[in-house]
Amino acid sequence: MACKVKKVPNGGGTIRKRSDGRWEARYTNGFDPKTGKQIQKSVYGKTQADVRKKLQAVCTAINTGNYIEPSKLTVGNWFDIWLKEYTGSIKPLTLKSYTVAINNHIKPSLGAIKLSSLGTHSIQAFYNKLLHGSEEMLGLSPKTIKNVHGVVHKALQQACEINYINANPSNACKLPRVEKTKIKPLEETEISNFIKAIKGHQFENLYLFTLFTGMRQGEVLGLTWDSVDLQNGTILIYQQLQRIDGVYKFVSLKNDKSRNITLPPFIIKLLQEHKAMQNQWRLLAGSSWDNSNHVFSNQLGGHLAHVTVSTNYKKIVKSIGLPDARFHDLRHSYAVAALQSGDDIKTVQENLGHHTASFTLDVYGHVSDRMKIDSANRMENFIKTVHEIS
Known part of the structure; x- marks a missing residue:
């Protein structure tokens, strides 16, 4: 039975504004088998445009045979629909994490509950x-539970928007406190020891480049020569390399926002020398050379694997007494060094590709606190100098 829209008598079309200020659109979906009368339904919204969008979605679902009566939907049914139909714009790895959360946690515990009956307490x-x-499973970390909640909230919010439920029951839930992870940048002496330890290593240039640009590992491995302007000393960062279901792919950046960074002369020289070395590899490889244009490649021009780069890094830092150091700490080390060298928060934020300067300040606030103390000490020295002159 095709969706039919109920006309309102005042000639206002399919949509009317109610006395309570909300907008309503009415439609019919088949006939009641007992009475033979048409089954009438309504969708509601704050604006006329909102209601029109909801009505179009419902009618499209009915006319294509994909409509399920909201009262008959279970939580499991709805999360399957949401995952298939409403996540088309998200990144592959994010979609994979959503799928794991739904299949491993959400559906086993909440899947059998009717969507319309799902409450905050459940x-x-x-x-x-x-x-x-x-007894069956170990407890999860607060961070993991926060991620699961993000999936629950998004899916239920979509159910609200298409009028399957009246309100999002996850809004009032209380989440466990997520302890802020303490960053561990390399100290100045540790950086010096690290540079000595990687001398002559196959990934020496990659590690130095990461340390002095602060780029993420996926961004470094996904960097191609067309993004590098050696003449002007700049780099355009617009993609990253990720391993998805066993296959390496170029994907967009973490916050979907490309950025330009200006390189210090040391890194420009490093890239020039690295390109010359890579050209030698190209000549030796001949027809076996992979023309994927990676800046940091293997000796046949192909991409490097994240695990290979990280494993080699772990061996190096362990050899200099830093067994707990992570590859991502190179990024933290860059940020701290930049701030301590006098870069302002906004510049560091843009170089790192953070969404906001407030996020950068939140992560590296302890550094800015030390900078404030240094600033106060410099002012104290200035005051003493002024008093001596007077």
Whole structure:
């Protein structure tokens, strides 16, 4: 039965404004088998445009045979629909994480509940169980529960927007506190020891480049020569290399925002020498050379694997007494060094590709606190100098 839209008598078309200020659109979906009368439904919204969008979505679903009566939908049904139909614009790795959260946690615990009956208490009990664990499973970290909640909230919010439920029951849930991870940048002496340790290593240039640009590992491995302007000393960062289901692919950046960074002369010289060395590899490889144009490649021009770069890094830092150091700490080390050298927060934020300067300040606030102390000490020295002159 095709979706039919109920006309309102005042000639206002399919949509009317209610006395309570909300907008309503009415439609019919088949006939009641007992009475033979048309089954009438309504969708509501704050604006006329909002209602028109909801009505179009419902009618399209009915006319294509994909409509499921909201009252009959289970949480599991809806999350399957949401995952298939409403996540088309998100990144592959994000989609994979959503799928894991839904299949491993959400559906096993909440999947059988009717969507219209899902309440805040049920979701809160679910989060509490994830945190504390049970005989069948160990408890999860607050950060993981926060990620699961993000999936729950997004899916239920979409159900609200198409009028399957009236309100999002996850809004009022209380999440466990996520402890802020303490960053561990390399100290000045550790950086010096690291530079000595990588001398002559196959990834020496890659590690130095990462340390003095602060780029993410995926951004470094996804960098291609067409993004490098050696003459002007700049780089355009617009993609990253990720391993998705066993296959390496170029994908957009973490926040979908490309950025330009200006390189210090040391890194420009490093890239010039690296390109010359890579040209030698190209000549030796001959027809076996991979023309994927990676800046940091293997000796046949192909991409480098994240695990290979990280494993070699771990061996090096362990050899200099830093067994807990992570590859990402090179990025932290750059940020701290930049701030301590006098770069302002906004510049560091743009170089790192953070969404906002406030996020950068939140992550590296301890550095700015030390900078404030240094500033106060410089002012004290200035005051003493002025008093001596007078």
